Amino acid sequence: MRIATWNINSVRMRLDLLLRLIDERQPDVICLQETKVVDADFPLAPIVERGYAHTHIHGMKSYNGVAILSKHAFESNDVQHWCGRQDCRHALARLPGGVELHCVYIPAGGDIPDPAVNDKFAHKLQFLDEMTEWFRSNRSPDQPMILVGDLNIAPLESDVWSHKELLGVVSHTPVEVEKLAAMQASAGWVDAVRHFVPPSEKLYSWWSYRARDWAVSDRGRRLDHIWVTPPLADRLRGQAILREARGWEPKPSDHVPVLVDLDL
């Protein structure tokens, strides 16, 4: 089974690029973040037409929004709310075989890495704490689960273009990295991409729109992740981060798709 995750930054603006991802990679399941559209306006028809008959969409006006698009029927699906908000950041589905798949969009956290003066950063930290506690209390590392999405944190030094220069930049600050590690420990999550790529190797999944030339400056960060619980770790067969998608015409997302293959 091939699973893809992509912060698409508007599914309507980039529908053609989604169809390109489908044509080129044929994922069994595609998880999207930042769909930025209410469910009634989600462009489902061309997606269903290409074999993704089972869809679980959870969107809102303007911001956020997640979706799970699948060639295989779900046994069930659900959504989660965090921090007392209903802002469409977490959808889940039970895949054939009882594998629970979580599609998550963690808040970006604003610019100032201080929860006392930046409500967005406080929200991000609380979101991480609540998810961590939920997995600890409601799930077990023994259960086959997959968690994917834009986690908006680059945990390793090699997940950013400059560890030193980004230590004080939201997405790579020690407090976020620690909380992400706690969340990872909450269900024994294994980083499926780093399962194949050693920490000595730089890996990015996002490059800012603001760079003059994203490919030349290459100031990226690995914000998009795929995690699996231990029962699935030895089922992992491969990974791909589609760097080339950052240059997809006419208008690329600032994030690229991340994929893993699993023998389920």
Place this chain on the structure above:
DNA sequence: ATGGTGGCTTAGCCA
């Protein structure tokens, strides 16, 4: 130190 770009919605928010 600042500004750089992009999407949604329509001047400002969010990333």
